Amino acid sequence: MDTRELEGFLAQHAPFDSLDAKMLRSVATAATVITFPRGEQILDAFTDPTNAVFIILSGRVDIWNDADRLREAADESLSAGELFGFSAMLTERSVGPRAVAATPVTIARVPAAAVAPVFASRPGARFLAETLLSTRHQALAAPAYSSVEELITTAPLTVEPTTPVSEVARLMTERDSRYAVVPGPDHTFGMVTDSILRRRVLVEGLPPATPAREIMQPATATAVVGESAQEAQITLLDHGSDFLVVTDRAGELRGVVAPRDFAVSPSTAGVALNEQLRRAGTAEELDTLARQAPKMLADVLGRGLPSGRVIAVYSSIVDTIVRRAIQLTFQRHPDLSTEAFTWLALGSNGRREAVLSSDVDSAVAFVDGTPPDEITRYRAVFAEVDEMLVGAGLMSDDHGASARRTLFARTNADWRAQATRWLAAPTDGNGAMMTSLLVDGRPVHGDTGLPEVARVFSDLRRHPGTMRLLLQESLSSRARLHSMRQVLSRRNDTFDVKTYALVPVVNIGRWAALSVGSAALPTTERLRVAAGSAMLPRSQASTLIEVFETLQRLRLRYQLLQIREGIRPSDVLVLDRLSAIDRTVIAQAVREVSSIQRRMANVSNYVPTADWSSTDGL
Template sequence: MKNTIAERIADFIKNFPPFDQLSKEDVYTISKEVNITYLEKDKNVYLANDAPHDRFYMIHKGAIALKQNINSKLETVDRFDEGDIFGLRPLFANENYTTDAVTEEESILYGIPLSIFKPLISQSREVVDFLIQSFASNTENPFSKEMYGSLYDDDLDAVTHEKELFELQPVRYTKKVITAKKDTKIKHIGQLMRQHRIRSIIIEDANIPIGIITDEDLRNKVITGEHTIEDSADHIMSSPVLCYPKGVSISQAQLTMMKHNISHLCITSDGTPNSKIIGVISQQDITVMRGSSPTVLMKAIKRSKSTKELKHIRKRIMVLLEGFVEQNIPLTQTSKIIFELNDATVKRIIERCILKMGEQPPVSFAWMSLGSQGRKEQLLHTDQDNAIVFENVEAEELEPVRDYFLLLAKKVNKRLNNIGFDFCPADIMAKNPKWCLSLDEWKLQFDHWTSNTGDDEILLSSIFFDFDITYGDAALTNQLSEHIFKITKNNHSFLFKLGASALRSASPLGFFRQFLVEQDGAYKDFFDIKKRAIMPIVDAGRLFALSNQIKNINNTAERFEKMAELYPEDEEFYLSCSYTSKALLKFRTKHGLLHNDDGRFIELAALTKEEKMKLKRCFKTIAKVQELIKLKFNLNNFM
C-alpha cells in the first residue's frame, strides 16, 4: 500500500539540494521516516546549548532565524526559508547547538532522521560537499578535514569525476605490463616487444622495477653495434626507473617525460621504484587521449605567426577553461594554467610587434599586466588593463623613447583587442601616455597617489598596485614594487583611506537575506557580483597585503593564505576569506561561460537554491572582513 504522505514529502524535497542528488528510491526511503512539525511564529525549534536532536530540518513552509548571543545581545546570524536545511550540527559532531532556531512566521518543518539519512549519503561526494558548505555558513572553514571525516573516509576524496578532463585527469596506464629479468638476452627482449607489439619492457626483480628497455635503446645501443643481441638486458637498460603512483595526472607525467627526455614511466603501488609494478605509461598513451592539452596550446602560442592564429588559440583556451569548470577542477590549478596561457599570449603579441617595429627597444622596459590579470584572476574575456615602465633616460631622450613605446603599445593593444581582450573603457592601457612612463615617473606617480589621496587616486591605486610583469626587464618592476612598499609602510593616512574605500560596497545582502540588485539601467534586477562581492574581498586582500608588507604576492586567495600564516590565531578566518575569493571567481567564471559574457551581472531567477546558499555564505565572510577592516583601521564610524 502506498504511503501518500511520504510521496508528497518526496515530491517536495527532491527539488532541493542535497536531495536532488539522490536516487528516487533513496529520497522515498528518507521521506517515509520524516517527522512533520507545525510551529507558530516566534516558537523555538531548538536553543543554544540544547542537546543535539536525532534529525536535521528542511523548511516546507515559513521562515527560520538563527540567533546567537553576541556581546550580551541576541542577534540574528542567519535566516532560512522554503527549501532550506538547517540544524546540521548533529550530522557532524555530537555537540550541543550553538544558536537558537526560531520561527519568524508560521512554519512547517520536515525533520530528516540522521539514522536513515547518513548511511544513504556517505558515498556521494556531491551531497557531502553541499552539507559541509551548508553547515559552514556559521563556521569559518568550509572544508575542514574534521567535517569530511565525519561523513566519509579520506579515500573517497580521490574518486575522479565521470567525465575526465585532459591534463588534470589521471593517466590511463597500461595494466598488462610485459617484464623480463636483468639476465634475459637482448634478442629475447626484442622478440617479446615484437610479439606483444609494445615499445618497452620493464626489467624487474621480484616484481620490483630495476630498469626499462625501450625500442630507442635497441636502436641506439644494439643496432649501432655497441652491444650484441647475445648480451644481457642489464647492459642496455635505463636505471633507475622513473616511477609514479596510479592517479598521476597527464600534465605531471608529460612534464616529467619532457624534463628527463624519456618516453615511458612506470606505475608502482606507492610511486617509488621500491614497490610492486602495476602499470606503465608511454608518450603514445598520452598522445592518443582525447582533449586539449595546455602544453600543446602553449607550444602553439609560441609558434604562432599571426594574430589570427592567436585568436583561434584563444578560443581553444576558453574551451579548456570550460572543461575545467565543468569537471570542478580546483580553481587554484585552473587559474594558474589559464594565467600562464593568457600571459604567454600577450608575450607572443609583444614579441611579434617588436619585430614589426623594425628596430629593438631603445632602452630596457617591462610590460605590466594590471588588475585581475596582474592578480592571476583573469579567466574570462575582460577588458585590458596594462602599462609600460621603461628605464630612466636623460631629459632630452625622454619623449623620443616614450614615442617608441607608445607606438609599440598601440600595436599590442590593438592585437589584444582583436583576439578578445576588449579595450579598457577608462583607457588604462599602455598606449595611453599617462601609463607609459619611465621608472622615476612611475615612482613620482605612486608618491602622488599615496600622499594626495582622493577618490580618483584610490581607484587608480587599486588598479595599479596589483601589477605583474608579462614581458621585459623584471628589475624595473621589482624596483617599482619595492618603492610601493616603502611609501606605504606606516602610511596610516593612505591605508585609512584605502580601508574606507574597501568599505564602500556594503554587504551584498539586504533585508531578510535578499540579494541587493541593480535598481535601474540595462541590468535592472540583476546582481553585480563584481562590484558587490568580488571587489570587496579583493580590496580587503590588497589592504592587508600593503599594511603587513606582504611582498611578491598579488593573488587575492594567496594574500589571505599568507595572512593565515602571519596570524595563526586567526588562521580559520583568513582561510575562509581565501576560499571566498576563489568561490566568487569560480561562480563568475561559470556564469560568464554559460552566457558568453564576462559573468559580471547575474540573473537571480536563474540561480539554483544551492548557488544562492553558496553565495550567501561568501557574503557573510565579506561582512566579517569588513568588520575587521573597521576595527583595524579605526573606521567604525565610516558606515
C-alpha cells in the first residue's frame, strides 16, 4: 500500500477521518507498513511502552487488555480500520495491550511524533475519551498518581470580560478550544464554553456584541498546583463540571483540565467508571457498571493510593450512581421536576467516608411552597430511586434515613423550623439523633449550598444545655473490644469495627466541629479544625485522626477480601482471620479512643461549658 492509498484508507476511519489534507498526508508519510503471519506477536506493551500507534489495514488482531489474563482468551478481536497501542504511547507507561495476529495481518505503524497531534485535536480527544471510557478498555487507564499540573497539555485560552462573544467564539475556533477563561477580581474566574455559546447566542439570541462577562459562568471547580491528580478528579466529579481551573498558590491561572484529560492520563483512578455511570442509559446498565466498583477500588488500593483517597473515590462513585438513579427514575415521571428538590447524602457518604458496607442514607429539601400532596407523590418516586440503588448493589436500611420517608422529606422552611426546635429542645422528637444525621448532610443533587438545617446548627455554642446534651449523646457509644453480651456468651471471636471503634471517633469529630462552628464534613477534617480546644487538645485530635485512618484502611481491605470471596461486605471482623499485627492495632486503637472519651466526659463535668471550645488547650 503506497502513501496515497494509505491516505485514502485513513480518511475513512476515526480519528483520522476528521483530519485536514495536510495532517492526513503527514500521518501517512510517517507510517511504516508491516505484515505479520497468523500467531505472531505484534506488540507487548505490558513489557515495554510503545512509541507508536498501530492501525490495522487488513486481517484481525487479538487484544489482551489485562496483564493478569494473558493466558486466557483474548479480551477482543480488532479488524481493519481499528487501532491499538495509543494508551501506552500517550502515557509512556507499560499499560498494555498485548496484540497477536489472529490471521495474516497488515499493520501501519505510525510513530508518536506524527500521530500525537491527531490525539491533541478535538476529534482525536473525543475518540480517546469514548474509547478509553468503554467497558472493554478500562484496563488501559492504569493509574499512577501524579499532581494536577501534569494533566495540563496547553496554555489556557483567556479573554477579557469586555470581549464580545463573537470574538470569543473566533478565538475558541482558532485555538480549537472548548472553553475560554474570563479572569475576574481577587483571583476569581469565569468560563465561556461551547455549550454556553450555543445556549445563550444561538438559542436565546443574544447579540454577537454581548460582552463575555454577561454569559460566563463562575468556575466553581478549581484546584491548586501540587494537589494530587486524584484530588483534582474528585473535585471535578463532585461539582459535575466540564472543566477544572488550575491555579498556583498565589491564585494565578496555570491551566484548565477536563474529564478527557484524566481518561488518557496515567493519573486516572475511577474517572472512567464515573463517566460511564454518568452516561448509563438504563437501570440495568447502571447496575452492571456499579458492580465494577469493588474491583476498581482493589486495583487502585493495590497500586498504592492511600486508603483515605480510595474511600473518597468510592464516595464520588456512589454520588454518581445516586445522581444517575434520580435522573433515570424521573425520566419515567416527566410531570415531576428534578429542580423542585435538593437530595442530601447523609451518614458516611455525606461525610465522603462510604465503604462497601455503608447504607445509602438520604434526605430531601423541597423548595418552599411545594404542596404536601405533591411531596407525597415525590416520596413515592424516591422509593423507586431507592429500589434502583439497591439493584445497583448499594446497601439500604428499610428503617433508616431515606428521602422516601415523611421524616426526611420536607421543605427548606420546614427543615429550618424543625432544626431550630431541635436546637432548643434536643430531647424532643429524637432531636439529638436527627441532629447527628442532618449535620452530616451533603447535597449531591440540586442546590449545592450549605443545607438550611446545617446553617441552624452552626449556632450551637449559644445553647450550652444543648451542647452538653449532644456531647453526652456523642460519648454514649463507647469504644470497647467486646460487648457485655459477647462476654457472657463467650463469643469473642468477632469484632464490629464500625460500632465499637469507628462510630465513637465519628461522633467525637461531629460534636467537636459543631462546638467550634465548623461546617466541615469528613471526620479527619472535623478533628483538625477543632483541635487545640479545652475539650480536644491537639495531641488527642492527632491520635483520633491516626486511629480513624488506620481502622478505615483495615476495614476497606477486609471488605475487599470479602467481596473477592463472594461474601456480602460487613463491618464484623473475624479476629482469627486477622494477622497478629492487625489484632494488636485494633486493640491499641480501641484503648486510645476509650481513654479520650473518658477524658472528654471528665472535662465536661469540671470545665464550664463556655470554655469547652477555648483554643487555649489543656
